[in-house]
Amino acid sequence: MKRLRMSISFKKQYSHVYEYLQRQGNKSEYIAKLVERDMQNYRETGEQEIRKIVLEVLQNYVHMFPVSMSNATATQNNGGILKEDADLINQLF
Numbered sequence: 001m002k003r004l005r006m007s008i009s010f011k012k013q014y015s016h017v018y019e020y021l022q023r024q025g026n027k028s029e030y031i032a033k034l035v036e037r038d039m040q041n042y043r044e045t046g047e048q049e050i051r052k053i054v055l056e057v058l059q060n061y062v063h064m065f066p067v068s069m070s071n072a073t074a075t076q077n078n079g080g081i082l083k084e085d086a087d088l089i090n091q092l093f
Contacts, residue, residue, distance in 0.1 A: 051089060058085050 010018040
């Protein structure tokens with residue numbers, strides 16, 4: 001399989017990073033793992049932000065259209081949303 005190649009350079013202000021990288025055995029693998037970890041952190045942060053937004057929308061929805069608990073099929077949790085809505089959100093994420 002053909003390898004993908006890239007050339008990088010460092011500004012003088014990052015000379016300490018360059019020196020550290022020079023001491024690593026397999027520089028390509030080291031950089032790839034760092035980038036992969038950063039991508040995973042970004043993805044997890046994005047999912048957390050989406051979950052937070054969805055929960056806020058659902059909470060606002062409940063406050064805009066109050067549901068009589070005698071007619072509701074689920075009970076509200078402490079956040080003000082229906083338990084079945086919270087369960088659905090947890091399943092999605």
